[in-house]
Amino acid sequence: MAKMTLDQLRALRAQKQEELETRNVEGKDIQVIVGMGTCGIAAGAKQTFDAIVAAIEKHKLANKVVVRQTGCMGLCYVEPTVEVIMPDMPPVIYGKMTSDVAEELVVKHLVEHSLLDNHIFDKPAIDIVKR
Amino acid sequence: MHFAIGDFVLDLIQNSVEAGSSLIEVDIDEAMNGVYVCIADNGCGMSPDEIDRAFDPLKNSAVKHPGRKAGFGLPFIKQAVEQAYGSFKISSEKGKGTKVYFSFPKSSIDSPPLGDVSELFMNALNMVGASELILRRKRSSDGLSYEVKKSELVEAVGDLTSASSLSLVKQYLASQEE
Numbered sequence A: 001m002a003k004m005t006l007d008q009l010r011a012l013r014a015q016k017q018e019e020l021e022t023r024n025v026e027g028k029d030i031q032v033i034v035g036m037g038t039c040g041i042a043a044g045a046k047q048t049f050d051a052i053v054a055a056i057e058k059h060k061l062a063n064k065v066v067v068r069q070t071g072c073m074g075l076c077y078v079e080p081t082v083e084v085i086m087p088d089m090p091p092v093i094y095g096k097m098t099s100d101v102a103e104e105l106v107v108k109h110l111v112e113h114s115l116l117d118n119h120i121f122d123k124p125a126i127d128i129v130k131r
Numbered sequence B: 001m002h003f004a005i006g007d008f009v010l011d012l013i014q015n016s017v018e019a020g021s022s023l024i025e026v027d028i029d030e031a032m033n034g035v036y037v038c039i040a041d042n043g044c045g046m047s048p049d050e051i052d053r054a055f056d057p058l059k060n061s062a063v064k065h066p067g068r069k070a071g072f073g074l075p076f077i078k079q080a081v082e083q084a085y086g087s088f089k090i091s092s093e094k095g096k097g098t099k100v101y102f103s104f105p106k107s108s109i110d111s112p113p114l115g116d117v118s119e120l121f122m123n124a125l126n127m128v129g130a131s132e133l134i135l136r137r138k139r140s141s142d143g144l145s146y147e148v149k150k151s152e153l154v155e156a157v158g159d160l161t162s163a164s165s166l167s168l169v170k171q172y173l174a175s176q177e178e
Helices: A006-022 A038-042 A045-058 A099-111 B005-018 B048-054 B073-083 B117-126 B150-157 B163-176
Strands: A030-035 A065-070 A082-085 A092-094 B023-031 B034-041 B087-093 B097-105 B132-139 B144-149
Touching: A006 B150, A006 B163, A030 A038, A030 A045, A038 A045, A038 B005, A038 B073, A045 A065, A045 A099, A045 B005, A045 B117, A045 B163, A065 B117, A065 B163, A082 A099, B005 B023, B005 B034, B005 B073, B005 B097, B005 B117, B048 B087, B073 B087, B073 B097, B117 B132, B117 B163, B132 B150, B144 B150, B144 B163, B150 B163
Parallel strands: A030 A065, B023 B132
Antiparallel strands: A030 A082, A082 A092, B023 B034, B034 B097, B087 B097, B132 B144
């Protein structure tokens, strides 16, 4: 593959945009937030982020999801951590979300609307949440 | 401790974003004799006293998380560089910005691998905060050289937190590495 130019990137986007418009979607209402503090990076959050983006694309959810990063959520012992906020589901922080669990997250939580029982760590540590 | 040089770089970019920078410039030069990295921002900067504290992992200024004093980003990179006999330099001016420079020699067995640069760049571009991020990459072995500007990519594909834009940017960055 040769180096893509910005013009080619624009063209690719336009093509994708057409594909996306043919699907019936209600807008970006799912937020996936990856903890990217020192602890997260050390535990492989960068790879997790990459795998989540790939899994979202694979399951054709790209136009519905916003993927963000945040700093340490205070759960350094179960990094990488991923928070998912979406309609009809409770906001959940998942821990131990290594890149190999990324697809399971997308399929179970985002598509099937069920929780990943063994990864739930509820909410940020008490000293991180503003009281 | 981080596994790859790219992990250290991302950690330092995160610091620059949190310092409220409007411009962050990252240079990664993969030379024949080692990897040279420079991260410069125009964020809030640090006083000499604050720099000293930033290198003590348990006595940080706790700005990010009040009540929590641990911060391992800079101590990690300094330790890794010293272990591999690389070089490390930080210069910072309060209110003007910070510049961090470090290198890892190829000859040292303790130098970490560079890691996946396109993955690193995609993560860096996804961070919210910095209005402009300029990423420059060079590799001497095959003459690879390119520059990526966040503003240009945003103009081409839209908001970089949307998963659809991210997967396009991922393809674009991977092609730059060819």
